[in-house]
Amino acid sequence: MSEVDSTVRRVIGVEEHAWTAELRDALLKFGGDETVNMLSSQEDTDRRLRDVGDERLARMDAAGVDLEVLSITSPGTQPLPPAEAVPLARDANDFLADAVRARPDRFAAFATLPTSDPEAAARELERCVADLGLVGALLFPRTGELYLDHEKFRPVFEAAAHLRVPLYIHPALPPQSVRDACFSGFDDRTNMILSAGGWGWHVDAGLATLRLILAGTFDRHPDLQVILGHWGETLVPFADRADLLSAANPQLQRSILDYITANLSVTAGGIFSHRMLRQAMDVLGPDRVMFGDDDPYGGSKGRFGGNGGARAFVETAPIDPDEKAKLAHLNAEHFLGC
Template sequence: MARAQRVIGVEEHTWTADLRDALLRFGGDDTVNLLSSREQTDHRLREVGEERLARMDAAGVDMQVLSITTPGTQPLPAAEAVPLARDANDFLAETVKAHPDRFAALATLPTPDPPAAARELERSVTELGLVGAQVVPLTGERYLDHESFRPVFEAAAALDVPLYIHPGQPLRTVRDASYGGFDDWTNLNLATGGWGWHVDAGLAALRLILAGTFDRHPALQIILGRWGEMLVPFADRADLLSEGNKTLQRRVIEYITGNLHVTPGGVLSHRLLTLAVDVLGPGRVMYGDDDPYNGMKGRFGGAGGARAFVDTAPLSAEDKANLGHRNAERLLGL
C-alpha cells in the first residue's frame, strides 16, 4: 500500500485564556459557553506543547496549521477584538517559533474593525510569519461579502495568502426560525455542528462569489472545511446562479473550482473525499483533523488514524501525497 510521506493537518485549533474569558463575558456564541469552555476542551485548546505533540504523533500528524477556534474575536466589540487578536496572533507566532517543524498558523482577525483587521493580517504575515488567516462568516449581522470587509480581502490578495472560512453560529433570527423547537442540546447541535454551521459557511463563500470578490481578486484562494461546507458537493446546482447573471465574469462553478480548497475538518470520510476530488480535482484537497475536537473520527479514530485515512484513501500514490501534505505546502508556503 502506498503511503504518504507526511501528513499536515490544516484545521487544528487553539485559543488563549484572555480570549476565552472575553468571549464568555461578552457572549455572542453559545458554542463557547457549552463546548469550548469545558475544562478538558479548554485545556486541550490552550496546550500547545508536549501533550499536543504526543497527540499528533499518535495520530500520525507531522505538522498542524493552528488557528484560533471559532468564533475568534469576531463577536467582540472592536475595542476588545483588536488587542485580543493581536495577542492571540503573537501567541500563535511564539508557538510556531518553539516548534517550527511541527506548527504553522493562521491569524485571527478583528473584523469588528475591518481596517484594523487588514492591518493585523499584514502584520501577522509580514512580521510574525503566519501563513494566512481564519475568519467566520458573520460579524454582527454582516456576512464577509459586505463592502466594509473589502480591506481584508484586498490585504489577503496583496499578500498572496489564503483565508480559511470556518463555521460560526448563524444569525439569531435564523437559529430561532430554522433550528429551534427542540430541546436545548438538539437546538444547539442542529444550528452548529450537526447542520447550520455548514450551511452558513458554504453560503458565506457563495456570497463572496456573487459579490464579485474573485473578479476583483482572481488569484485569491479560500479554504473550506467539511469537504466544502455543502457548497462543493452542491456545486452543479449552485451554478444555476450563473444563468442570467450580468455582473460575474465567470460561471459560479468556475469560481468554486478555481478559488476554493477543502479539508475534511474532522469528517474523515473517503466517500466525501472522492466527491470533493471529483468536483475540485486532486490539487485542492488537504488533510485536517479539527483537533482537539477530533471531528467524526469513525474507523480512523485510533492510533495512527490520520495517516491511515490518507494511506487508505482511494487515490493514486501521487494524490495521496497531495492530500497528505503537498497541497498544503504549495498553498501555504510551508
C-alpha cells in the same frame, strides 16, 4: 477500505484549533456564542485548546499528524467590539507565532482578525504575514449581522490578495433568528447540533462563500484563494446546482462553477469520509483537497480511531499514491508554504 499505502511522507492538518484564556474570558464577558460557553465549561477541551506544547504534540504523534496549521477556534475575535477585538487578536496571533517559533517543524498558523474594525483587521493580517510569518487568516462567516461580502470588509480581502495568502472560512453558529426559525423545536442538545456541526453552520459557511462570489470578490481579486473545511461546507458538493446563479448574474466575469473550481480548496475538517473526499476531488480535482484533523475536537475516531487514525485515513483512501501525497501534504505545502 483500501490497502494501506505507507508511501505518504508526511501528514499536515490544516484545520487545527487553539485559543487563549484571555480571549475565552473576553468572549464570555462581551458575548460570544453558545459554543464559547460550552467549550469553556469543558475543562479538558479548554485545556487542550490553550495548549500548544507537549500534550498537543503527543496527540499529533498518536494520530500520525506531522504538522498542524493552528487557528483560533470559533468565533475568534469577530463578535467582540473593536476596543476589545483589536488587542486580543494581536495577543492571540502573538501566541500562535510563539508556538510556531518554538516548533517550526510541527506548527504553522493562520491569523485571527478583529473584523469589527476592518481596517485594523487588514493591518493585523499584514503584520501577521510580514512580521510573524503566519500563512494566512481564518475567518468566520459574519461579524454581527453582516456577512463577509459586505463592502466594509473589503480591506481584509484586499490585504489577503496583496499578500498572496489564502483565507480559510470556518463555520460559526448561524444568526439567532435563523436558529429560531430553522434549527429549533427539538430538545436542547438536538437543537444545538442541528444548528452547528450537524447541519446549520456548514450551510452558513457555504452561503458566506457563495455570497463572496456573487459580490464580485474574485473579479476584484482573481488570484485570491479561499479554503473551506468539511469537504466544502455544502457549497462544493452542490456546485453544479449553485451554477444556476450564473445566468442571473451576467455582471460576473466567470460562471459560479468556475469560481468554485478555480478559487476554492477544501480540507477534511475532521470528517473522515472517503466518500466525501471522492466527491470533493470529483468537483475540484486532486490539487485542491487537503487533510484536516479538527484537533482537539477529535477527527481521529470511529473507523479511524486509535493510534495513527489521521494517517490511516490518508493511507487507506481509495485514490492513487500521487493523489494521497497531495491530500496528505503537497497541496498544503503549495497553498500555505508549510
